[in-house]
Amino acid sequence: MTNWKPMLCSLCLISVMSASFGLDVTMSQATVEVARGDDVTLTCNYKPKNQVNQLIVITWTGDADEVSGEKVLFGNYYSHGEIDIGPDYKGKASIETNLDAKTSKLTLKEVTLKESRTIRCFIQIPGDIEGRQSDTTFLLVQVAPSQPVCKVVGTAEYGQNINLTCVSKEGSPTPTYKWERYDFQNILQAFPLKTTEKDGVLSLVNVSMETSGYYICQSTNKVGSAKCNMTLTVMPPSMNFATIGIVAGCIVGAIVLIIIIFCCCRRRKQKQKSKDYEMENPDVEYHDKPPAENNMDGNTDNMVISEDRTYKTGSDDVRNHYDGRRGSRDDLNEGGRDDLRDRYDERKGSRDDLRDRYDDRRDRYDDRRDRYDDRRDRYDDRRDRYDDRRGSRDDLRDRYDDRRDRYDERRGSRDDLRDRYDERRGSRDDLRDRYDERRGSRDDLRDRYDERRGSRDDLRDQYDEQRDRYR
Ligand SMILES: *[C@@H]1O[C@H](CO)[C@@H](O)[C@H](O)[C@H]1NC(C)=O
Numbered sequence: 001m002t003n004w005k006p007m008l009c010s011l012c013l014i015s016v017m018s019a020s021f022g023l024d025v026t027m028s029q030a031t032v033e034v035a036r037g038d039d040v041t042l043t044c045n046y047k048p049k050n051q052v053n054q055l056i057v058i059t060w061t062g063d064a065d066e067v068s069g070e071k072v073l074f075g076n077y078y079s080h081g082e083i084d085i086g087p088d089y090k091g092k093a094s095i096e097t098n099l100d101a102k103t104s105k106l107t108l109k110e111v112t113l114k115e116s117r118t119i120r121c122f123i124q125i126p127g128d129i130e131g132r133q134s135d136t137t138f139l140l141v142q143v144a145p146s147q148p149v150c151k152v153v154g155t156a157e158y159g160q161n162i163n164l165t166c167v168s169k170e171g172s173p174t175p176t177y178k179w180e181r182y183d184f185q186n187i188l189q190a191f192p193l194k195t196t197e198k199d200g201v202l203s204l205v206n207v208s209m210e211t212s213g214y215y216i217c218q219s220t221n222k223v224g225s226a227k228c229n230m231t232l233t234v235m236p237p238s239m240n241f242a243t244i245g246i247v248a249g250c251i252v253g254a255i256v257l258i259i260i261i262f263c264c265c266r267r268r269k270q271k272q273k274s275k276d277y278e279m280e281n282p283d284v285e286y287h288d289k290p291p292a293e294n295n296m297d298g299n300t301d302n303m304v305i306s307e308d309r310t311y312k313t314g315s316d317d318v319r320n321h322y323d324g325r326r327g328s329r330d331d332l333n334e335g336g337r338d339d340l341r342d343r344y345d346e347r348k349g350s351r352d353d354l355r356d357r358y359d360d361r362r363d364r365y366d367d368r369r370d371r372y373d374d375r376r377d378r379y380d381d382r383r384d385r386y387d388d389r390r391g392s393r394d395d396l397r398d399r400y401d402d403r404r405d406r407y408d409e410r411r412g413s414r415d416d417l418r419d420r421y422d423e424r425r426g427s428r429d430d431l432r433d434r435y436d437e438r439r440g441s442r443d444d445l446r447d448r449y450d451e452r453r454g455s456r457d458d459l460r461d462q463y464d465e466q467r468d469r470y471r
Protein backbone atom coordinates (compact mmCIF):
# COMPACT_ATOMS: atom_id res chain seq x y z
CA MET A 1 0.00 0.00 0.00
CA THR A 2 2.86 2.32 0.83
CA ASN A 3 4.37 1.78 -2.64
CA TRP A 4 1.23 2.73 -4.45
CA LYS A 5 1.38 6.45 -3.85
CA PRO A 6 4.90 7.10 -5.25
CA MET A 7 4.14 4.85 -8.23
CA LEU A 8 0.94 6.68 -9.00
CA CYS A 9 2.74 9.95 -8.59
CA SER A 10 5.53 9.03 -10.95
CA LEU A 11 2.98 7.78 -13.53
CA CYS A 12 1.17 11.09 -13.25
CA LEU A 13 4.45 12.92 -13.63
CA ILE A 14 5.45 10.91 -16.73
CA SER A 15 2.06 11.41 -18.39
CA VAL A 16 2.12 15.07 -17.54
CA MET A 17 5.66 15.40 -18.87
CA SER A 18 4.97 13.43 -22.04
CA ALA A 19 1.82 15.33 -22.62
CA SER A 20 3.54 18.58 -22.16
CA PHE A 21 7.17 17.95 -23.30
CA GLY A 22 7.42 15.27 -26.03
CA LEU A 23 6.82 12.03 -27.96
CA ASP A 24 5.10 9.03 -26.41
CA VAL A 25 5.61 5.43 -27.73
CA THR A 26 3.62 2.48 -26.34
CA MET A 27 3.19 -1.21 -27.04
CA SER A 28 -0.14 -2.64 -25.99
CA GLN A 29 1.09 -5.90 -24.35
CA ALA A 30 3.92 -6.46 -21.97
CA THR A 31 4.21 -10.10 -23.04
CA VAL A 32 3.16 -11.97 -26.14
CA GLU A 33 3.23 -15.76 -26.14
CA VAL A 34 3.53 -17.74 -29.33
CA ALA A 35 4.22 -21.37 -30.03
CA ARG A 36 7.37 -22.05 -31.95
CA GLY A 37 6.70 -22.12 -35.67
CA ASP A 38 3.63 -19.92 -35.49
CA ASP A 39 3.42 -16.36 -36.84
CA VAL A 40 3.14 -13.32 -34.53
CA THR A 41 2.41 -9.64 -35.03
CA LEU A 42 3.47 -6.91 -32.56
CA THR A 43 1.94 -3.42 -32.66
CA CYS A 44 3.56 -0.14 -31.66
CA ASN A 45 1.65 3.19 -31.17
CA TYR A 46 3.21 6.61 -31.06
CA LYS A 47 1.98 10.16 -30.28
CA PRO A 48 4.17 12.97 -31.59
CA LYS A 49 4.10 16.32 -29.74
CA ASN A 50 6.10 18.83 -31.73
CA GLN A 51 6.01 17.29 -35.19
CA VAL A 52 7.48 19.89 -37.63
CA ASN A 53 7.14 17.76 -40.86
CA GLN A 54 6.09 14.24 -42.03
CA LEU A 55 9.52 12.73 -41.55
CA ILE A 56 9.63 9.65 -39.30
CA VAL A 57 11.91 6.59 -38.82
CA ILE A 58 10.62 3.47 -36.99
CA THR A 59 13.14 0.78 -35.94
CA TRP A 60 12.28 -2.72 -34.77
CA THR A 61 15.01 -4.51 -32.85
CA GLY A 62 15.44 -7.32 -30.43
CA ASP A 63 17.33 -6.62 -27.20
CA ALA A 64 20.33 -8.72 -26.32
CA ASP A 65 19.05 -11.95 -24.86
CA GLU A 66 20.52 -13.91 -21.99
CA VAL A 67 21.52 -16.84 -24.18
CA SER A 68 23.56 -15.24 -26.98
CA GLY A 69 24.00 -11.72 -25.63
CA GLU A 70 23.44 -10.31 -29.11
CA LYS A 71 21.01 -7.74 -30.38
CA VAL A 72 18.75 -8.48 -33.33
CA LEU A 73 17.77 -5.99 -36.07
CA PHE A 74 14.39 -6.79 -37.67
CA GLY A 75 14.09 -3.69 -39.87
CA ASN A 76 13.63 0.08 -40.34
CA TYR A 77 10.67 2.03 -41.74
CA TYR A 78 11.22 5.45 -43.33
CA SER A 79 8.29 7.90 -43.75
CA HIS A 80 8.70 8.24 -47.54
CA GLY A 81 7.76 4.52 -47.76
CA GLU A 82 11.10 2.73 -47.76
CA ILE A 83 11.61 -0.32 -45.52
CA ASP A 84 14.94 -1.98 -44.70
CA ILE A 85 14.66 -5.52 -43.31
CA GLY A 86 17.57 -6.87 -41.31
CA PRO A 87 19.92 -9.27 -43.17
CA ASP A 88 18.87 -12.24 -40.98
CA TYR A 89 15.14 -11.54 -41.40
CA LYS A 90 14.63 -11.04 -45.14
CA GLY A 91 11.42 -12.87 -46.07
CA LYS A 92 10.76 -13.59 -42.45
CA ALA A 93 10.03 -10.22 -40.93
CA SER A 94 7.75 -7.48 -42.28
CA ILE A 95 6.86 -3.99 -41.07
CA GLU A 96 3.57 -2.22 -41.73
CA THR A 97 3.17 1.39 -40.79
CA ASN A 98 0.03 3.57 -40.87
CA LEU A 99 1.07 7.20 -40.55
CA ASP A 100 -2.55 8.36 -40.14
CA ALA A 101 -3.32 5.86 -37.36
CA LYS A 102 0.21 6.42 -36.04
CA THR A 103 0.83 2.68 -35.61
CA SER A 104 3.58 0.30 -36.79
CA LYS A 105 3.28 -3.47 -36.88
CA LEU A 106 6.10 -6.06 -36.99
CA THR A 107 5.12 -9.48 -38.25
CA LEU A 108 7.45 -12.50 -37.72
CA LYS A 109 6.78 -15.73 -39.59
CA GLU A 110 7.44 -19.17 -38.06
CA VAL A 111 9.02 -17.89 -34.95
CA THR A 112 11.94 -19.76 -33.42
CA LEU A 113 13.54 -19.66 -29.99
CA LYS A 114 15.93 -17.00 -31.37
CA GLU A 115 13.05 -14.50 -31.40
CA SER A 116 12.08 -15.37 -27.87
CA ARG A 117 13.31 -12.11 -26.33
CA THR A 118 12.45 -8.46 -25.62
CA ILE A 119 11.30 -6.69 -28.82
CA ARG A 120 11.78 -2.94 -29.03
CA CYS A 121 9.96 -0.35 -31.13
CA PHE A 122 12.10 2.84 -31.46
CA ILE A 123 10.65 5.99 -33.13
CA GLN A 124 12.56 9.03 -34.32
CA ILE A 125 10.63 12.22 -35.27
CA PRO A 126 12.36 15.53 -35.96
CA GLY A 127 11.58 18.04 -33.23
CA ASP A 128 10.42 15.30 -30.83
CA ILE A 129 13.66 14.34 -29.11
CA GLU A 130 12.12 14.54 -25.69
CA GLY A 131 9.68 12.16 -24.05
CA ARG A 132 9.52 8.37 -24.45
CA GLN A 133 10.94 7.30 -27.85
CA SER A 134 10.61 3.51 -27.47
CA ASP A 135 8.65 0.76 -25.81
CA THR A 136 9.07 -2.99 -25.55
CA THR A 137 7.18 -6.28 -25.47
CA PHE A 138 8.53 -9.59 -24.35
CA LEU A 139 7.96 -12.22 -27.04
CA LEU A 140 7.84 -15.64 -25.48
CA VAL A 141 8.27 -18.39 -28.04
CA GLN A 142 6.94 -21.55 -26.47
CA VAL A 143 8.54 -24.92 -27.11
CA ALA A 144 7.32 -28.27 -25.83
CA PRO A 145 9.97 -30.13 -23.87
CA SER A 146 12.22 -32.41 -25.86
CA GLN A 147 12.56 -36.04 -24.82
CA PRO A 148 14.48 -35.81 -21.55
CA VAL A 149 17.92 -37.39 -21.22
CA CYS A 150 18.05 -39.49 -18.04
CA LYS A 151 21.29 -40.69 -16.42
CA VAL A 152 22.60 -42.33 -13.30
CA VAL A 153 25.28 -40.29 -11.55
CA GLY A 154 27.27 -42.43 -9.12
CA THR A 155 27.66 -46.17 -8.67
CA ALA A 156 24.50 -48.20 -8.47
CA GLU A 157 25.74 -50.49 -5.70
CA TYR A 158 24.36 -51.45 -2.33
CA GLY A 159 24.87 -48.72 0.24
CA GLN A 160 25.81 -46.00 -2.27
CA ASN A 161 24.19 -42.62 -2.77
CA ILE A 162 23.25 -41.95 -6.36
CA ASN A 163 21.53 -39.24 -8.38
CA LEU A 164 19.17 -39.74 -11.28
CA THR A 165 19.23 -36.75 -13.60
CA CYS A 166 16.59 -35.76 -16.12
CA VAL A 167 17.15 -32.92 -18.61
CA SER A 168 15.16 -31.81 -21.67
CA LYS A 169 17.48 -30.08 -24.06
CA GLU A 170 14.63 -27.92 -25.34
CA GLY A 171 11.59 -26.53 -23.67
CA SER A 172 10.23 -23.02 -23.38
CA PRO A 173 9.26 -22.03 -20.90
CA THR A 174 11.74 -24.15 -18.93
CA PRO A 175 10.12 -27.52 -18.26
CA THR A 176 9.45 -28.93 -14.85
CA TYR A 177 10.48 -32.49 -14.14
CA LYS A 178 8.75 -35.22 -12.19
CA TRP A 179 10.16 -38.63 -11.31
CA GLU A 180 8.15 -41.75 -10.71
CA ARG A 181 9.17 -45.24 -9.74
CA TYR A 182 7.63 -48.50 -10.88
CA ASP A 183 8.73 -51.91 -9.69
CA PHE A 184 9.49 -54.64 -12.19
CA GLN A 185 5.83 -55.63 -12.10
CA ASN A 186 5.06 -52.09 -13.39
CA ILE A 187 3.33 -51.11 -10.16
CA LEU A 188 3.82 -47.51 -9.02
CA GLN A 189 5.99 -47.35 -5.90
CA ALA A 190 6.75 -44.63 -3.40
CA PHE A 191 10.37 -43.50 -3.15
CA PRO A 192 12.38 -44.68 -0.17
CA LEU A 193 12.68 -42.31 2.77
CA LYS A 194 15.27 -39.57 2.50
CA THR A 195 14.84 -39.40 -1.27
CA THR A 196 14.90 -35.85 -2.56
CA GLU A 197 13.96 -34.42 -5.93
CA LYS A 198 14.92 -31.02 -7.24
CA ASP A 199 15.17 -29.59 -10.78
CA GLY A 200 15.04 -33.03 -12.31
CA VAL A 201 17.69 -34.52 -9.97
CA LEU A 202 16.44 -37.45 -7.91
CA SER A 203 18.83 -38.19 -5.02
CA LEU A 204 18.67 -41.73 -3.68
CA VAL A 205 20.63 -42.54 -0.53
CA ASN A 206 21.88 -45.91 0.68
CA VAL A 207 20.49 -47.74 -2.31
CA SER A 208 19.74 -51.46 -2.11
CA MET A 209 18.22 -54.14 -4.25
CA GLU A 210 14.77 -52.75 -3.34
CA THR A 211 15.74 -49.44 -4.92
CA SER A 212 15.87 -51.15 -8.33
CA GLY A 213 13.02 -50.63 -10.76
CA TYR A 214 11.79 -48.53 -13.69
CA TYR A 215 12.39 -44.84 -13.13
CA ILE A 216 10.32 -42.53 -15.31
CA CYS A 217 10.92 -38.81 -15.58
CA GLN A 218 8.30 -36.57 -17.15
CA SER A 219 9.35 -33.17 -18.43
CA THR A 220 6.48 -30.74 -18.74
CA ASN A 221 5.76 -27.11 -19.66
CA LYS A 222 2.59 -25.33 -20.72
CA VAL A 223 2.88 -26.43 -24.33
CA GLY A 224 3.69 -30.09 -23.91
CA SER A 225 5.48 -32.90 -22.08
CA ALA A 226 7.90 -35.76 -22.71
CA LYS A 227 9.29 -38.59 -20.60
CA CYS A 228 12.16 -40.97 -20.25
CA ASN A 229 12.03 -44.56 -19.00
CA MET A 230 15.14 -45.83 -17.22
CA THR A 231 15.81 -49.21 -15.68
CA LEU A 232 17.86 -49.01 -12.48
CA THR A 233 19.52 -52.20 -11.29
CA VAL A 234 21.41 -51.89 -8.00
CA MET A 235 24.19 -54.47 -7.77
CA PRO A 236 25.97 -55.92 -4.79
CA PRO A 237 29.49 -54.45 -4.48
CA SER A 238 31.11 -57.81 -5.28
CA MET A 239 29.50 -57.86 -8.73
CA ASN A 240 31.22 -54.65 -9.61
CA PHE A 241 34.25 -54.79 -11.86
CA ALA A 242 36.14 -52.13 -9.89
CA THR A 243 35.47 -54.04 -6.71
CA ILE A 244 36.78 -57.22 -8.30
CA GLY A 245 39.91 -55.27 -9.20
CA ILE A 246 40.26 -54.03 -5.63
CA VAL A 247 39.78 -57.54 -4.27
CA ALA A 248 42.34 -58.93 -6.71
CA GLY A 249 44.75 -56.19 -5.65
CA CYS A 250 44.19 -57.10 -2.01
CA ILE A 251 44.87 -60.77 -2.72
CA VAL A 252 48.09 -59.98 -4.57
CA GLY A 253 49.13 -57.70 -1.71
CA ALA A 254 48.41 -60.43 0.81
CA ILE A 255 50.50 -62.93 -1.17
CA VAL A 256 53.41 -60.50 -1.34
CA LEU A 257 53.06 -59.91 2.38
CA ILE A 258 53.09 -63.64 3.08
CA ILE A 259 56.21 -64.07 0.95
CA ILE A 260 57.92 -61.25 2.81
CA ILE A 261 56.96 -62.74 6.16
CA PHE A 262 58.17 -66.15 5.01
CA CYS A 263 61.52 -64.73 3.92
CA CYS A 264 61.87 -62.85 7.20
CA CYS A 265 61.11 -65.99 9.16
CA ARG A 266 63.64 -67.95 7.15
CA ARG A 267 66.32 -65.39 7.75
CA ARG A 268 65.45 -65.38 11.39
CA LYS A 269 65.65 -69.16 11.42
CA GLN A 270 69.06 -69.06 9.79
CA LYS A 271 70.16 -66.52 12.34
CA GLN A 272 68.88 -68.87 15.00
CA LYS A 273 70.81 -71.69 13.42
CA SER A 274 74.02 -69.69 13.37
CA LYS A 275 73.32 -68.92 16.99
CA ASP A 276 73.05 -72.64 17.50
CA TYR A 277 76.42 -73.10 15.91
CA GLU A 278 77.80 -70.48 18.20
CA MET A 279 76.48 -72.55 21.00
CA GLU A 280 77.66 -75.72 19.46
CA ASN A 281 81.19 -74.41 19.27
CA PRO A 282 81.71 -74.91 22.96
CA ASP A 283 79.85 -78.13 22.42
CA VAL A 284 82.45 -79.19 19.88
CA GLU A 285 85.13 -78.41 22.43
CA TYR A 286 83.15 -80.51 24.76
CA HIS A 287 83.25 -83.33 22.25
CA ASP A 288 86.80 -82.81 21.13
CA LYS A 289 88.56 -82.44 24.43
CA PRO A 290 87.64 -85.75 25.91
CA PRO A 291 89.33 -87.66 23.04
CA ALA A 292 92.36 -85.46 23.65
CA GLU A 293 92.11 -86.47 27.25
CA ASN A 294 91.79 -90.04 26.11
CA ASN A 295 94.94 -89.66 24.11
CA MET A 296 96.73 -88.34 27.11
CA ASP A 297 95.30 -91.09 29.13
CA GLY A 298 96.52 -93.61 26.58
CA ASN A 299 99.90 -92.00 26.69
CA THR A 300 100.02 -92.27 30.40
CA ASP A 301 98.97 -95.87 30.11
CA ASN A 302 101.72 -96.53 27.61
CA MET A 303 104.17 -94.78 29.77
CA VAL A 304 103.12 -96.78 32.72
CA ILE A 305 103.34 -100.00 30.77
CA SER A 306 106.71 -99.14 29.28
CA GLU A 307 107.98 -98.14 32.67
CA ASP A 308 106.73 -101.37 34.04
CA ARG A 309 108.45 -103.28 31.30
CA THR A 310 111.77 -101.54 31.72
CA TYR A 311 111.59 -102.15 35.33
CA LYS A 312 110.75 -105.82 34.82
CA THR A 313 113.44 -106.35 32.21
CA GLY A 314 115.86 -104.64 34.46
CA SER A 315 114.95 -106.87 37.35
CA ASP A 316 115.08 -109.99 35.13
CA ASP A 317 118.53 -109.08 33.98
CA VAL A 318 119.57 -108.71 37.52
CA ARG A 319 117.94 -111.96 38.38
CA ASN A 320 119.63 -113.84 35.51
CA HIS A 321 122.88 -112.39 36.47
CA TYR A 322 122.28 -113.35 39.94
CA ASP A 323 121.11 -116.88 39.10
CA GLY A 324 124.28 -117.35 37.06
CA ARG A 325 126.23 -117.07 40.28
CA ARG A 326 124.34 -118.57 43.05
CA GLY A 327 125.62 -118.00 46.57
CA SER A 328 125.15 -116.38 49.87
CA ARG A 329 124.69 -112.99 48.26
CA ASP A 330 121.05 -114.09 47.90
CA ASP A 331 120.74 -113.89 51.58
CA LEU A 332 122.30 -110.50 51.53
CA ASN A 333 120.08 -108.87 48.99
CA GLU A 334 116.88 -110.70 48.45
CA GLY A 335 115.13 -109.19 51.47
CA GLY A 336 115.77 -105.53 50.57
CA ARG A 337 114.93 -106.08 46.93
CA ASP A 338 111.60 -107.70 47.73
CA ASP A 339 110.92 -104.85 50.04
CA LEU A 340 111.47 -102.35 47.22
CA ARG A 341 109.35 -104.39 44.87
CA ASP A 342 106.54 -104.49 47.37
CA ARG A 343 106.66 -100.79 47.83
CA TYR A 344 106.68 -100.35 44.08
CA ASP A 345 103.67 -102.64 43.70
CA GLU A 346 101.95 -100.74 46.42
CA ARG A 347 102.47 -97.56 44.56
CA LYS A 348 101.32 -99.17 41.36
CA GLY A 349 98.15 -100.20 43.20
CA SER A 350 97.42 -96.71 44.34
CA ARG A 351 98.13 -95.49 40.82
CA ASP A 352 95.54 -97.96 39.49
CA ASP A 353 93.17 -96.64 42.12
CA LEU A 354 93.67 -93.16 40.84
CA ARG A 355 93.10 -94.40 37.33
CA ASP A 356 89.86 -96.07 38.38
CA ARG A 357 88.67 -92.91 40.04
CA TYR A 358 89.54 -90.99 36.91
CA ASP A 359 87.59 -93.48 34.73
CA ASP A 360 84.71 -93.16 37.12
CA ARG A 361 84.66 -89.49 36.67
CA ARG A 362 84.84 -89.88 32.92
CA ASP A 363 81.82 -92.15 32.99
CA ARG A 364 79.92 -89.58 34.96
CA TYR A 365 80.97 -86.94 32.49
CA ASP A 366 79.73 -89.11 29.58
CA ASP A 367 76.45 -89.48 31.43
CA ARG A 368 76.09 -85.78 31.67
CA ARG A 369 76.92 -85.42 28.01
CA ASP A 370 74.18 -87.87 27.11
CA ARG A 371 71.74 -85.88 29.19
CA TYR A 372 72.85 -82.72 27.44
CA ASP A 373 72.33 -84.33 24.01
CA ASP A 374 68.92 -85.43 25.18
CA ARG A 375 68.06 -81.90 26.05
CA ARG A 376 69.26 -80.68 22.70
CA ASP A 377 67.06 -83.21 20.94
CA ARG A 378 64.12 -82.02 22.94
CA TYR A 379 64.97 -78.46 22.02
CA ASP A 380 65.14 -79.40 18.32
CA ASP A 381 61.79 -81.10 18.72
CA ARG A 382 60.35 -77.95 20.10
CA ARG A 383 61.87 -75.96 17.27
CA ASP A 384 60.22 -78.26 14.71
CA ARG A 385 56.91 -77.87 16.45
CA TYR A 386 57.45 -74.12 16.40
CA ASP A 387 57.98 -74.24 12.62
CA ASP A 388 54.80 -76.23 12.22
CA ARG A 389 52.83 -73.75 14.15
CA ARG A 390 53.95 -70.70 12.21
CA GLY A 391 50.32 -69.78 11.35
CA SER A 392 48.81 -67.08 13.51
CA ARG A 393 51.34 -64.39 14.07
CA ASP A 394 50.96 -62.51 17.34
CA ASP A 395 50.05 -65.50 19.39
CA LEU A 396 52.95 -67.42 17.97
CA ARG A 397 55.41 -64.64 18.45
CA ASP A 398 54.49 -64.43 22.13
CA ARG A 399 55.01 -68.12 22.54
CA TYR A 400 58.18 -67.88 20.54
CA ASP A 401 59.57 -65.19 22.84
CA ASP A 402 58.58 -67.31 25.78
CA ARG A 403 60.46 -70.23 24.33
CA ARG A 404 63.41 -68.02 23.56
CA ASP A 405 63.56 -67.04 27.21
CA ARG A 406 63.38 -70.66 28.23
CA TYR A 407 66.01 -71.45 25.66
CA ASP A 408 68.31 -68.77 27.07
CA GLU A 409 67.73 -70.23 30.51
CA ARG A 410 68.73 -73.62 29.22
CA ARG A 411 71.77 -72.11 27.60
CA GLY A 412 72.69 -70.69 30.95
CA SER A 413 72.43 -74.13 32.56
CA ARG A 414 74.47 -75.57 29.72
CA ASP A 415 77.15 -72.99 30.39
CA ASP A 416 77.01 -74.08 34.02
CA LEU A 417 77.61 -77.65 32.91
CA ARG A 418 80.54 -76.55 30.87
CA ASP A 419 81.98 -74.68 33.83
CA ARG A 420 81.60 -77.77 35.97
CA TYR A 421 83.28 -79.77 33.26
CA ASP A 422 86.18 -77.33 33.17
CA GLU A 423 86.42 -77.60 36.94
CA ARG A 424 86.60 -81.36 36.70
CA ARG A 425 89.21 -81.08 34.01
CA GLY A 426 91.19 -78.95 36.38
CA SER A 427 90.99 -81.64 39.05
CA ARG A 428 91.92 -84.25 36.48
CA ASP A 429 95.00 -82.22 35.65
CA ASP A 430 95.72 -82.17 39.36
CA LEU A 431 95.54 -85.94 39.40
CA ARG A 432 97.90 -86.13 36.50
CA ASP A 433 100.31 -83.86 38.32
CA ARG A 434 100.12 -86.07 41.33
CA TYR A 435 100.69 -89.04 39.09
CA ASP A 436 103.77 -87.39 37.62
CA GLU A 437 104.98 -86.65 41.13
CA ARG A 438 104.63 -90.29 41.99
CA ARG A 439 106.45 -91.24 38.83
CA GLY A 440 109.25 -88.98 39.99
CA SER A 441 109.40 -90.76 43.32
CA ARG A 442 109.34 -94.10 41.48
CA ASP A 443 112.36 -92.99 39.49
CA ASP A 444 113.95 -92.18 42.82
CA LEU A 445 113.22 -95.68 44.00
CA ARG A 446 114.77 -97.11 40.88
CA ASP A 447 117.86 -95.01 41.44
CA ARG A 448 118.03 -96.27 44.94
CA TYR A 449 117.58 -99.79 43.64
CA ASP A 450 120.41 -99.32 41.14
CA GLU A 451 122.54 -97.96 43.95
CA ARG A 452 121.86 -101.08 45.92
CA ARG A 453 122.64 -103.16 42.91
CA GLY A 454 125.90 -101.32 42.67
CA SER A 455 126.68 -102.08 46.28
CA ARG A 456 125.62 -105.69 45.72
CA ASP A 457 128.03 -105.98 42.82
CA ASP A 458 130.68 -104.58 45.13
CA LEU A 459 129.83 -107.21 47.66
CA ARG A 460 130.06 -109.88 44.99
CA ASP A 461 133.42 -108.61 43.93
CA GLN A 462 134.57 -108.72 47.50
CA TYR A 463 133.17 -112.19 47.81
CA ASP A 464 134.95 -113.33 44.63
CA GLU A 465 138.17 -111.81 45.91
CA GLN A 466 137.83 -113.60 49.20
CA ARG A 467 137.10 -116.87 47.41
CA ASP A 468 140.15 -116.47 45.23
CA ARG A 469 142.21 -115.72 48.22
CA TYR A 470 140.73 -118.69 50.01
CA ARG A 471 141.71 -120.97 47.18
C1 LIG B 1 23.55 -35.68 -6.05
O1 LIG B 1 23.01 -34.39 -6.10
C2 LIG B 1 23.20 -33.63 -4.93
C3 LIG B 1 22.46 -32.31 -5.11
O2 LIG B 1 21.96 -32.16 -6.38
C4 LIG B 1 24.68 -33.43 -4.72
O3 LIG B 1 24.91 -32.74 -3.52
C5 LIG B 1 25.35 -34.79 -4.63
O4 LIG B 1 26.74 -34.63 -4.53
C6 LIG B 1 25.02 -35.60 -5.86
N1 LIG B 1 25.54 -36.93 -5.68
C7 LIG B 1 26.19 -37.58 -6.64
C8 LIG B 1 26.62 -38.97 -6.33
O5 LIG B 1 26.42 -37.05 -7.72
Ligand SMILES: *[C@@H]1O[C@H](CO)[C@@H](O)[C@H](O)[C@H]1NC(C)=O
Pocket: 159, 206, 208
Ligand atom coordinates in the same frame (compact mmCIF):
# COMPACT_ATOMS: atom_id res chain seq x y z
C1 LIG C 1 21.71 -48.68 4.64
O1 LIG C 1 20.73 -49.67 4.53
C2 LIG C 1 21.00 -50.84 5.26
C3 LIG C 1 19.88 -51.83 5.00
O2 LIG C 1 19.53 -51.80 3.68
C4 LIG C 1 21.12 -50.51 6.75
O3 LIG C 1 21.49 -51.67 7.47
C5 LIG C 1 22.17 -49.46 6.94
O4 LIG C 1 22.22 -49.06 8.29
C6 LIG C 1 21.86 -48.24 6.07
N1 LIG C 1 22.94 -47.27 6.20
C7 LIG C 1 22.73 -46.00 6.36
C8 LIG C 1 23.92 -45.14 6.47
O5 LIG C 1 21.60 -45.57 6.41
Ligand SMILES: *[C@@H]1O[C@H](CO)[C@@H](O)[C@H](O)[C@H]1NC(C)=O
Pocket: 182, 186, 214, 216, 229, 230, 231
Ligand atom coordinates in the same frame (compact mmCIF):
# COMPACT_ATOMS: atom_id res chain seq x y z
C1 LIG D 1 9.47 -48.71 -18.98
O1 LIG D 1 10.19 -49.67 -19.72
C2 LIG D 1 9.88 -51.02 -19.38
C3 LIG D 1 10.77 -51.92 -20.23
O2 LIG D 1 11.95 -51.32 -20.53
C4 LIG D 1 8.43 -51.31 -19.55
O3 LIG D 1 8.18 -52.62 -19.11
C5 LIG D 1 7.62 -50.33 -18.77
O4 LIG D 1 6.24 -50.53 -18.98
C6 LIG D 1 7.97 -48.91 -19.11
N1 LIG D 1 7.25 -48.01 -18.28
C7 LIG D 1 6.63 -46.94 -18.76
C8 LIG D 1 5.86 -46.14 -17.77
O5 LIG D 1 6.70 -46.62 -19.93
